Amino acid sequence: MAAAQNITSFSLDKKTQFELVKPSKPTPSEVLSFSTFDNDINLQIPTPIIFVYQATTINSSPNAQPDPFSLIKKALSDVLVYYYPLAGRLRRNSQGKLELTCNANGVPLLVATATCHLSSLRYLEGIDFQIANQFIFHSPPLDDDGDYPLVLQVTKFSCGGFVIGFGMSHSVCDGFGAAQFFRTMAELSKGKIEPTVKPIWERERLLGKITDNPLELFANKTPLATSPYLPTSDILHECFYISDETIKRLKESLVKESEVADSNDDETCFTTVEVLGAFIWRAKFRALNLNKDGKTCFSLTTGIRKLLDPPLPEGYYGNAFSSSVVELIGSDLNEEPLSKTVKLIKKSKQDALSEGYIEKAIDTLETRISVQNAKLEASGAIMVLTDWRNLELLEDFGFGWKAVSIVAMPWDMFGYVDLCFLLPPSRLDPSMKGGVRVLVSLPRPAMAKFKQEMDALN
Secondary structure (H helix, E strand, O other), X not given: OEOOOEOOOOOEEEOOOOEEEOOOOXXXXXXXXXXXXXXXXXXXXXXXXXXXXXXXXXXXXXXXXXXXXXXXXXXXXXXXXXXXXXXXXXXXXXXXXXXXXXXXXXXXXXXXXXXXXXXXHHHHOOEOHHHHHHHOOOOOOOEOOEEOOEEEEEEEEOOOOEEEXXXXXXXXXXXXXXXXXXXXXXXXXXXXXXXXXXXXXOHHHHOOOOOOOXXXXXXXXXXXXXXXXXXXXXXXXXXXXXXXXXHHHHHHHHHHHHXXXXXXXXXXXXXXXXXXXXXXXXXXXXXXXXXXXXXXXXXXXXXXXXXXXXXXXXXXXXXXXXXXXEEEEHHHHXXXXXXXXXXXXXXXXXXXXXXXXHXXXXXXXXXXXXXXXXXXXOOOOEEEEEEOOXXXXXXXXXXXXXXXXXXXXXXXXXXXOXXXXXXXXXXOOHHHOOOEEEXXXXXXXXXXXXXXXXXXXX
């Protein structure tokens, strides 16, 4: 079901000037290049996420709490000694390739104060995304040297809690890399002298070559299905909660369905991402009213750090993922047993994680970028699923606060509509332990139908 929206009124006082936080020690001055994955223009976007921190009961009043802004500013300055590229500036050179100038110019940090308790906003659970946008620093003035790889906003609440609005360029790191950076910042805030895992750049490890034999990711030449609701700028963003019990029931029903359809089938173990991916793909197809004789595609992003030979070093924080692809004619997705779709997703995952496939995928992307590095808009017929459940994003900060939730904001990637997130549950609701939050963006007329499809799970 969709999360309830909260309309508690409050005022927010944002400082008009941001502060540039620089590394606390001297750092190298150099120009860094990027991998093939990093250079994809579709990744050249900020990836906003909000980390929510509840004040602990160690101190009797909010006034007794240390200032979170000072704590975060110091932790940021210390972590930039190791992640010094993030204090630099990002731009494309004359050949269209990304470069990062490491000049220690600093990370923009903005402070704000909210006139309410976090509890009155349910710790941002189910909050309207337009309201949540106020906790993100979206538009710092442009720097003459290029774009900021990272921007932060710290918003303090009257209860002593705070939220961090975190905006990292996806060109610089993927979800795993962003989580690694944030964990390091959190551990330094607690007095650790140096990171447990030190960052490593080494983007040359994932440089592809121009190939005459690229992968045919979309082998079926049937035209993509189209939606009567696209194109549009009227997009709604909703977060849906799916309990652990609901996921178990869905798995059990699909296993039984698979066994009935094929008595010789011995591969009846389905994962959460496989069953939810199939269900959400079909629900979006129906909600968008896509034509059934058109083609629809499902893509799942999966990390490849440990799958290369040799594996990427532990501290690598650049983009490192492979995408599996399933293609179906709309009528097959809509009418065939859902267990059949789940099996196709499972098989595509296995194929996409072989080393030969990964190398060819990097070469294929390099070839495409060399011809036309174009931004993809929403089609509705394609669903790209990314899974954040195991990124370990919830890290306590300092000694006076407890991390309770993250709020993933919609990304302007693939026109919003083609991107879908699986997110971990909040720590505040014990009933959601083991459950999943699903972030979906759809044209306004499609959202009501999608809610009906999701309600059928319960």
